[in-house]
Amino acid sequence: MALKSSGTPVVKALNGLLTTELRAINQYFLDSKLAAHHGFEHLAEEFRKASFEEMNDAEELMDRILLLGGLPNLQRVDAFATGESITEQFQLAKELEEKAVGQLKAAIVTAEKAADPGTATMLREMLLEEERQVDWIEGQLGLITTLGDTAYLAQQIRS
Amino acid sequence: MWICLCEAVTSTTIREVIEDGAASVGAVAEACGAGTVCGKCKRTIAVMVDQHSPAEKKRFARWR
Numbered sequence: 001m002a003l004k005s006s007g008t009p010v011v012k013a014l015n016g017l018l019t020t021e022l023r024a025i026n027q028y029f030l031d032s033k034l035a036a037h038h039g040f041e042h043l044a045e046e047f048r049k050a051s052f053e054e055m056n057d058a059e060e061l062m063d064r065i066l067l068l069g070g071l072p073n074l075q076r077v078d079a080f081a082t083g084e085s086i087t088e089q090f091q092l093a094k095e096l097e098e099k100a101v102g103q104l105k106a107a108i109v110t111a112e113k114a115a116d117p118g119t120a121t122m123l124r125e126m127l128l129e130e131e132r133q134v135d136w137i138e139g140q141l142g143l144i145t146t147l148g149d150t151a152y153l154a155q156q157i158r159s
Numbered sequence: 160m161w162i163c164l165c166e167a168v169t170s171t172t173i174r175e176v177i178e179d180g181a182a183s184v185g186a187v188a189e190a191c192g193a194g195t196v197c198g199k200c201k202r203t204i205a206v207m208v209d210q211h212s213p214a215e216k217k218r219f220a221r222w223r
Contacts (some may be wrong), residue, residue, distance in 0.1 A: 030164075079199035081160040084169060090160050 010114045011070035013107040017123075018061045020100050023078035024054040027096060030082050031089045041159035043086065050093075050133065057126055064122060086153060090141050097134045104130060162203050165196030173204060177211040185206060 006050045032047035062072040080096070083089030104127040111120040160170050168191050176190035184204050188194045194201045 080163070081170070081200075081203065083160050092160065092192050094208065 007070050008114065009110050010107075010116050010119055011068050012105075013063055013110045014061050015070065015073045015076075015117070016075070016109055017103055017126075018065070018072055018074070018102070019076045019078055020057060020096075020103055021054050021058040021061060022074065023080050024096055024100065025051050025058060026077065027080045027082060027092070028054060031093070034082065034089070035086070035156070038154060040086065040156040043156040045159050047089075053081075053129070053133075056103065057129070060122060064119060068119070069114075077135070085087045085149075086156070087141070087144055087149065090137055090144070094134065094137045094141065097137060099132055100130050101134060108144065163193035163196075163200045163205075166192040168193035168206070173207055174211050177208055178213065180210065180213075184213055 027100060028047045028051035032044045032051060035041075035047055036044035062074075065072045081090050081092055104123055108120050108127065110124045111117070140152075162168060162170050162173055172191050173187060173193055176187055179190070181187045182200065184194060184201050185203050185217045194204050
């Protein structure tokens with residue numbers, strides 16, 4: 001069976017998104033474990049959930065790539081940094097999500113140009129999800145500004 | 160933030176070694192170990208060398 005990851009523009013775009021998702025899975029998973037290590041169980045749970053959601057997205061992308069005759073590229077994972085503080089973790093998460101949102105918008109255009117409404121629909125759903133995630137992260141950063149680090153973190157101890 | 164996860168090196172440490180005279184990605188690696196294992200953070204380190212090198216070292220900076 002001939003699979004080509006570098007095939008069509010749509011497959012390329014989907015593989016690009018997959019690269020970002022793989023980074024997101026790892027970044028959020030590490031954020032979660034660091035938060036748990038420092039005793040912030042509630043936050044750890046939130047990051048863990050985010051990591052697993054990204055893994056579901058990665059699975060959907062992989063299935064779609066295969067359906068389109070491409071090979072999902074799991075070897076390429078973006079480099080990432082992780083925050084030393086919770087605020088820094090959120091700032092880096094925001095950067096990551098903004099990148100994902102930009103990439104998704106571009107991929108939707110690519111899919112539409114290629115007359116592939118199935119892929120476009122799948123990506124639109126992912127886009128809404130990522131936009132909600134950006135909104136949540138911005139909310140947390142807002143809370144940290146309003147309440148200060150200490151008061152915010154005091155709310156993150158229990159799961 | 161942790162820039163090099165392989166060697167657990169933070170941006171603070173990398174910045175310090177650059178300010179102390181490490182003027183290339185290779186020099187940063189020698190000084191603190193960042194970028195010596197998988198190499199994925201080298202791009203970020205190159206940007207940091209550009210940003211934080213003392214003025215007199217600037218023209219020697221980058222990929223060496």
